[in-house]
Amino acid sequence: MSHENVADAEPRMEAARYADGSITYPPHPLGSDGSEPVDVVDLSEHTATVVTWTTSTAPPPGVREPNHLAIVEFDVDGQPVRALGQLTTNEVEIGDDVAPVYTEELRDPDAGIREPASQDWDGYRFEPTD
Amino acid sequence: MSENVAVVGASMTQFGKREAWIRELLAEAGKACLDDTGVEPHDVEHLYVSNMASGEFEGMTGVPNALAHDLDCLPAYTQRVDQTSSSGGAGMYAAWQSVASGASEMTLLVGGEKMTHRSTGEATDVIASLTHPVEYKHGVTLPSFAGLTARRYLDRYDAPRESLGKVAVKNHKNGVDNPHAQFRKEVGLDTVLESPIVADPLRLYDFCPITDGSAALMFCPESVAREYTDEYALMSGVGGATDTHVVHERAEPTVMGGVVESGTEAYAMSGYGPEDVDVAELHDMFTILEFLQMEGLEFAEQGEAWKAIEEGTTERDGELPINTSGGLKSKGHPLGASGVAQGYEIYKQLLGEAGPRQVDADVGLACNVGGFGNCVITTIMEAGA
Numbered sequence: 001m002s003h004e005n006v007a008d009a010e011p012r013m014e015a016a017r018y019a020d021g022s023i024t025y026p027p028h029p030l031g032s033d034g035s036e037p038v039d040v041v042d043l044s045e046h047t048a049t050v051v052t053w054t055t056s057t058a059p060p061p062g063v064r065e066p067n068h069l070a071i072v073e074f075d076v077d078g079q080p081v082r083a084l085g086q087l088t089t090n091e092v093e094i095g096d097d098v099a100p101v102y103t104e105e106l107r108d109p110d111a112g113i114r115e116p117a118s119q120d121w122d123g124y125r126f127e128p129t130d
Numbered sequence: 131m132s133e134n135v136a137v138v139g140a141s142m143t144q145f146g147k148r149e150a151w152i153r154e155l156l157a158e159a160g161k162a163c164l165d166d167t168g169v170e171p172h173d174v175e176h177l178y179v180s181n182m183a184s185g186e187f188e189g190m191t192g193v194p195n196a197l198a199h200d201l202d203c204l205p206a207y208t209q210r211v212d213q214t215s216s217s218g219g220a221g222m223y224a225a226w227q228s229v230a231s232g233a234s235e236m237t238l239l240v241g242g243e244k245m246t247h248r249s250t251g252e253a254t255d256v257i258a259s260l261t262h263p264v265e266y267k268h269g270v271t272l273p274s275f276a277g278l279t280a281r282r283y284l285d286r287y288d289a290p291r292e293s294l295g296k297v298a299v300k301n302h303k304n305g306v307d308n309p310h311a312q313f314r315k316e317v318g319l320d321t322v323l324e325s326p327i328v329a330d331p332l333r334l335y336d337f338c339p340i341t342d343g344s345a346a347l348m349f350c351p352e353s354v355a356r357e358y359t360d361e362y363a364l365m366s367g368v369g370g371a372t373d374t375h376v377v378h379e380r381a382e383p384t385v386m387g388g389v390v391e392s393g394t395e396a397y398a399m400s401g402y403g404p405e406d407v408d409v410a411e412l413h414d415m416f417t418i419l420e421f422l423q424m425e426g427l428e429f430a431e432q433g434e435a436w437k438a439i440e441e442g443t444t445e446r447d448g449e450l451p452i453n454t455s456g457g458l459k460s461k462g463h464p465l466g467a468s469g470v471a472q473g474y475e476i477y478k479q480l481l482g483e484a485g486p487r488q489v490d491a492d493v494g495l496a497c498n499v500g501g502f503g504n505c506v507i508t509t510i511m512e513a514g515a
Contacts, residue, residue: 024379026264052285052383054277055330056269060255063269071278071378084278084378086268090330094285106267113186113255119263 010102012042013124015081023081041076043083044100044124048072051082055090062111072098072126088127100124135229135365136355136514138348139167140474145343145462146312152184152193152244155344157200160240163346164201168358169236171202176234180211180221180241181466186256188244197240214260215415217241218345218469219498219507225349226365235354241470242344253340260501262376273337275377275502276416277329283384283418284331287433291331295322296439297417298335298459304446305456307487312341312462336417341462345470347477352514363480366402367510369395377502388506389426389497396495396508404428407510408491409479410450411472413499414457423497424452427508451489454479469498469507480513
């Protein structure tokens with residue numbers, strides 16, 4: 001696959017917006033108000049702030065070692081939306097700004113316990129913007 | 131509701147690295163519990179088995195049927211209870227329901243897990259398989275959730291890192307007096323704080339081990355209990371609750387809503403409040419969890435549980451002894467067995483049979499946490515009259 005094709009295939013970081021204005025990542029069949037989503041928000045177009053982070057030195061099979069992880073919070077039109085994901089580095093502090101960076105494979109699908117075809121394995125890591 | 135539900139017997143196997151497989155571990159605890167009560171196997175009407183992942187760990191499914199046969203409990207109704215790490219607590223809830231409803235006059239609960247034949251990475255992945263796909267593909271593990279939460283807690287509440295280490299020191303000290311514990315060895319604070327990082331800021335000694343083991347409890351109506359013994363405990367209250375599947379969606383990462391909700395239910399059913407609890411077994415799979423449960427169960431204000439360990443409140447001779455058994459930290463954490471083993475410790479404490487780790491207790495509480503607070507069972511027991 002060419003680099004262009006990879007870029008073309010790059011998915012959005014989809015969150016769901018519900019009728020009451022709330023947004024969740026990932027999208028759920030029903031929001032906290034009990035209604036189905038009314039819109040999709042692409043979080044990859046936004047930056048976020050680090051809520052907390054860790055470096056895991058004993059990850060499961062197929063996961064990079066060490067594995068830097070964070071919970072981050074996006075601000076989408078005044079609505080807070082949290083996400084959890086890998087960091088590109090452990091050079092971060094709580095409160096730092098980060099941007100999503102697309103990665104084709106976050107872990108080796110064939111190495112873990114979960115059936116590889118049961119879910120997607122690409123996604124976004126978070127990289128400090130400062 | 132019908133009459134009070136009593137616990138009339140309890141047992142647990144040696145926890146640790148065992149040669150036995152799941153079927154043998156369950157039978158060992160089940161047989162010991164039958165012997166402890168004097169109940170004939172054929173008098174068991176319901177048999178519940180708390181187990182998270184015998185299929186994933188060992189390739190063994192249908193364990194309740196196997197156990198009923200092995201214990202000669204046929205034709206008892208059997209059921210497996212899987213609620214991940216809180217399977218044991220959920221089993222206590224199910225056993226309570228079976229007796230309280232009148233459906234059974236003698237219910238045996240056996241919880242167990244066989245884990246140590248797997249590598250740490252494999253066992254961690256089996257447990258992490260409970261996470262949402264958006265979490266799992268990032269390699270998130272339960273220990274990494276603990277690291278994320280601990281950093282947030284220390285930062286938000288200005289708590290010293292040492293206070294987490296002191297939880298490990300306390301629970302290891304308690305475990306020395308528990309003959310069933312996986313580790314019966316005291317550890318110093320320096321050892322905890324200098325152990326290898328597992329999920330920064332948490333280190334090896336902030337985590338419970340991987341464990342094989344089993345535990346069992348026998349439940350019946352109070353009137354039936356009196357036919358067997360004058361020494362029994364009563365299930366005064368039980369509550370269960372579920373929190374978001376996706377952990378990062380919770381409003382505040384350091385608050386476990388499932389603990390709050392299940393605790394509120396258990397307090398309301400029992401008529402007791404946090405001030406009435408004399409001894410508690412909390413799910414210290416990670417040191418930070420002891421603080422989160424103390425706060426969720428109102429033993430401490432939000433963000434202040436760390437002060438209790440600094441003041442000695444939760445030591446065995448303190449105002450509220452927590453994890454007199456050694457907790458998951460020292461005793462070990464065979465997933466499906468842990469909640470049942472918490473019940474075993476509270477039962478022994480209430481009957482005055484806890485030996486060198488005995489405290490003065492009329493009311494005891496156990497909190498069993500599944501996932502990273504994804505599902506929680508809180509139970510309150512009191513000494514029978």
